[in-house]
Amino acid sequence: MSDETRTMNMIQAINSAIDICMGRDDEIVVLGEDVGFFGGVFKATEGLQAKYGKTRVFDTPITECGIIGVAVGMATYGLRPVPEIQFADYIYPALDQLVSEAARLRYRSAGEYTAPITVRTPFGGGIFGGQTHSQSPEGIFTHVAGLKTVIPSNPYDAKGLLIAAIEDNDPVIFFEPKRIYNGPFDGHYDRPVQPWAKFAESAVPEGYYRVELGKARIVRPGDDVTILAYGTMVHVAQSVVADAGIDAEIIDLRTLVPLDLETIVASVKKTGRCVVVHEATKTSGFGAELSALVQEHCFHHLEAPVQRVTGWDTPYPHSLEWAYFPGPVRLGEALKRVMQD
Amino acid sequence: MTGRNLPPLSLHVPEPRFRPGDAVDFADFDMPVAGAVARPEIGTAPAEMRDHSYAMVRVLDDQGNAQGPWDPRLAPETLLKMLRHMALVRAYDERLYRAQRQGKTSFYMKCTGEEATSIAATHALDYDDMCFPSYRQQGILIAREWPLVDMMNQVFSNKGDRLKGRQMPIMYSARQANFFSISGNLATQYPQAVGWAMASAARGDTRISAVWCGEGSTAEGDFHSALTFAAVYRAPVILNVINNQWAISSFSGFAGAEATTFAARAVGYGIAGLRVDGNDALAVYAATQWAADRARGNHGPTLIEHFTYRAEGHSTSDDPTKYRSAEESTNWPLGDPIARLKQHVIALGIWDEERHAAMDREVAELCKAAQRESEALGTLHDGLKQPFDSMFEDVFEEMPWHLKEQSQQMRDERKAAGI
Numbered sequence: 001m002s003d004e005t006r007t008m009n010m011i012q013a014i015n016s017a018i019d020i021c022m023g024r025d026d027e028i029v030v031l032g033e034d035v036g037f038f039g040g041v042f043k044a045t046e047g048l049q050a051k052y053g054k055t056r057v058f059d060t061p062i063t064e065c066g067i068i069g070v071a072v073g074m075a076t077y078g079l080r081p082v083p084e085i086q087f088a089d090y091i092y093p094a095l096d097q098l099v100s101e102a103a104r105l106r107y108r109s110a111g112e113y114t115a116p117i118t119v120r121t122p123f124g125g126g127i128f129g130g131q132t133h134s135q136s137p138e139g140i141f142t143h144v145a146g147l148k149t150v151i152p153s154n155p156y157d158a159k160g161l162l163i164a165a166i167e168d169n170d171p172v173i174f175f176e177p178k179r180i181y182n183g184p185f186d187g188h189y190d191r192p193v194q195p196w197a198k199f200a201e202s203a204v205p206e207g208y209y210r211v212e213l214g215k216a217r218i219v220r221p222g223d224d225v226t227i228l229a230y231g232t233m234v235h236v237a238q239s240v241v242a243d244a245g246i247d248a249e250i251i252d253l254r255t256l257v258p259l260d261l262e263t264i265v266a267s268v269k270k271t272g273r274c275v276v277v278h279e280a281t282k283t284s285g286f287g288a289e290l291s292a293l294v295q296e297h298c299f300h301h302l303e304a305p306v307q308r309v310t311g312w313d314t315p316y317p318h319s320l321e322w323a324y325f326p327g328p329v330r331l332g333e334a335l336k337r338v339m340q341d
Numbered sequence: 342m343t344g345r346n347l348p349p350l351s352l353h354v355p356e357p358r359f360r361p362g363d364a365v366d367f368a369d370f371d372m373p374v375a376g377a378v379a380r381p382e383i384g385t386a387p388a389e390m391r392d393h394s395y396a397m398v399r400v401l402d403d404q405g406n407a408q409g410p411w412d413p414r415l416a417p418e419t420l421l422k423m424l425r426h427m428a429l430v431r432a433y434d435e436r437l438y439r440a441q442r443q444g445k446t447s448f449y450m451k452c453t454g455e456e457a458t459s460i461a462a463t464h465a466l467d468y469d470d471m472c473f474p475s476y477r478q479q480g481i482l483i484a485r486e487w488p489l490v491d492m493m494n495q496v497f498s499n500k501g502d503r504l505k506g507r508q509m510p511i512m513y514s515a516r517q518a519n520f521f522s523i524s525g526n527l528a529t530q531y532p533q534a535v536g537w538a539m540a541s542a543a544r545g546d547t548r549i550s551a552v553w554c555g556e557g558s559t560a561e562g563d564f565h566s567a568l569t570f571a572a573v574y575r576a577p578v579i580l581n582v583i584n585n586q587w588a589i590s591s592f593s594g595f596a597g598a599e600a601t602t603f604a605a606r607a608v609g610y611g612i613a614g615l616r617v618d619g620n621d622a623l624a625v626y627a628a629t630q631w632a633a634d635r636a637r638g639n640h641g642p643t644l645i646e647h648f649t650y651r652a653e654g655h656s657t658s659d660d661p662t663k664y665r666s667a668e669e670s671t672n673w674p675l676g677d678p679i680a681r682l683k684q685h686v687i688a689l690g691i692w693d694e695e696r697h698a699a700m701d702r703e704v705a706e707l708c709k710a711a712q713r714e715s716e717a718l719g720t721l722h723d724g725l726k727q728p729f730d731s732m733f734e735d736v737f738e739e740m741p742w743h744l745k746e747q748s749q750q751m752r753d754e755r756k757a758a759g760i
């Protein structure tokens with residue numbers, strides 16, 4: 001395996017991760033709607049069917065329940081399926097197979113049976129996809145005992161995390177922030193899109209490497225306030241912090257379950273302030289969990305209430321997308337509030 | 342078992358016949374003869390008409406003459422109205438497809454080549470029958486003569502959009518036209534249509550419901566739940582499957598078409614199944630009329646497979662040349678639904694080329710004028726939008742405290758930031 005790096009966007013990095021894993025382990029199979037000949041509607045599996053054949057990379061009937069149920073069955077046989085759900089908004093028909101089956105198989109059989117599957121699915125808004133191509137349902141899955149939840153924010157992490165997820169022996173939901181497939185998005189929708197090639201995280205090793213699950217990344221060290229983010233929101237946070245000139249510590253969680261609590265607690269104890277950012281709706285969102293954990297572990301260090309910057313508690317609207325999206329204005333205001341106190 | 346002298350198992354993965362660049366030859370397509378399929382009594386037990394799920398009802402022959410027992414013998418006005426509606430929906434699609442390409446909205450989907458499956462079906466229903474469409478049945482609204490401007494306002498998410506800019510383009514809702522709110526999630530409307538029909542029956546009503554989905558969507562569990570309920574309660578519902586051969590890049594084989602027909606899904610559930618030439622407006626009309634009479638006569642549901650072809654891309658986000666041969670749509674053996682109905686009315690002596698050309702110009706003008714009117718109320722990115730706080734309305738009937746708070750927060754934050 002070569003250590004040489006190549007400039008990759010997030011799609012290419014994800015494609016490379018699956019390719020590397022399939023080359024190393026012939027038990028890995030890829031299945032999903034339009035993933036075969038076409039290579040997926042976002043092209044994440046392009047070329048894989050030609051390389052590994054139709055019995056390892058194949059299109060499926062349009063039934064998400066079927067896709068995940070079949071993946072669990074294939075895993076029971078001994079394969080390691082990597083199903084794609086075309087949009088996270090379409091994962092709901094698969095909930096029973098994920099929540100009642102994949103998540104609990106190890107537990108209910110006391111380890112006799114397991115479900116080492118990695119469900120890849122594009123999520124999040126910012127593409128004018130309306131309510132059925134924009135949702136961020138991670139909170140539904142972090143609430144389920146037995147599922148791991150991973151969300152990358154850049155090409156380097158996407159590849160390393162996906163390899164670690166595929167190699168993990170438990171079911172993993174791998175949410176891909178589709179707004180940043182081709183370039184980071186800082187929330188300034190009126191500015192031209194920057195391709196990944198202009199950013200260091202697009203230098204991705206061609207070969208095998210892992211980014212371990214359960215380890216956050218400090219994107220920017222700082223002393224004044226801790227910002228907890230993941231996916232697209234990492235880039236929004238970076239841009240807001242740069243513009244506001246605040247010495248914030250930005251943490252990209254990368255894995256929500258299992259969470260890197262240590263890194264979070266150490267940071268908040270240092271800064272005494274915390275802002276949690278996610279695109280998903282607020283009520284019972286993952287931000288509520290983060291905020292509770294910070295309160296439990298850092299109560300005596302907190303100088304201000306933990307702030308949550310999230311999508312509003314409404315379905316994702318089509319035309320008012322930018323009023324819904326928790327962009328720079330909203331994060332900027334939250335930072336002002338948390339710094340005031 | 343070891344010791345058994347059998348070759349190893351192998352996994353079958355379907356593969357379409359033609360891929361990009363392939364020469365397309367439908368010579369071995371077994372063209373069903375127009376007029377050849379019998380028309381059962383409307384009360385026929387499903388078990389007595391299983392053959393209909395494997396045959397194909399066709400009325401129009403190659404010369405454009407109506408043949409056989411399924412000829413609905415429509416009045417000239419009805420035929421010409423259907424023709425006009427089909428031409429209108431095609432012109433409408435052309436116009437809005439172009440508007441999307443010009444950046445005036447985010448997305449569009451055409452129904453080109455499939456116009457008959459919604460237009461002719463709607464003509465065979467009563468106006469107060471309830472329709473549960475998928476995203477490719479704009480033809481229902483056109484056939485119910487819903488205002489084009491209202492449809493365009495939705496596509497542009499503008500100030501005049503009754504749906505307040507919340508839905509992606511083409512996800513219409515028109516309660517007054519008995520047209521259900523379209524979902525982006527496939528096949529969810531199927532059990533809903535059955536439920537509506539069950540309610541109508543339970544209340545001793547006379548109205549029936551009709552539902553549409555693509556052949557690809559028949560794989561979803563909702564489709565199968567719907568068929569079970571429809572069969573158990575003999576719901577007065579027409580279950581339409583638009584088999585346009587493709588589901589984005591996946592050919593119909595991935596929904597089971599290599600093994601059987603979609604109409605034959607009815608057989609296992611004990612439902613009457615009909616398979617029709619979906620590019621033959623008369624066959625679609627006749628099958629729908631049969632199913633509607635059957636439902637109204639308390640004889641239960643009918644599943645109708647409309648065999649057609651998706652002549653263009655899945656949507657504005659799609660490039661079909663990447664996965665299928667471009668020749669497929671030109672060589673499609675069942676032709677174009679508008680051309681075929683046109684040939685019929687000309688053969689009847691009630692229409693001619695000149696009038697057809699004039700009609701095409703007239704519907705194009707109509708769409709153009711409607712677009713001008715709609716664009717005066719804004720397009721997606723030009724700033725003429727719904728008010729920001731409209732976003733918080735209709736989540737619930739009454740806005741709870743947390744949404745009031747969030748709405749206020751949004752206004753405060755925007756003010757503080759000077760926007």
Ligand SMILES: Cc1ncc(C[n+]2csc(CCOP(=O)(O)OP(=O)(O)O)c2C)c(N)n1
Pocket residue numbers: 033062064086090093477525526527554555556557558559583585587588589651655
């Ligand atoms: C539950 C769900 N899964 C996946 C999708 C993505 N998707 C949108 S359209 C489509 C293909 C549907 O094909 P078909 O049912 O044949 O209808 P057609 O587009 O041909 O009219 C897919 C997979 C979706 N909208 N909803």
Ligand SMILES: [Mg+2]
Pocket residue numbers: 555556557583584585586587588589651
């Ligand atoms: Mg289809």
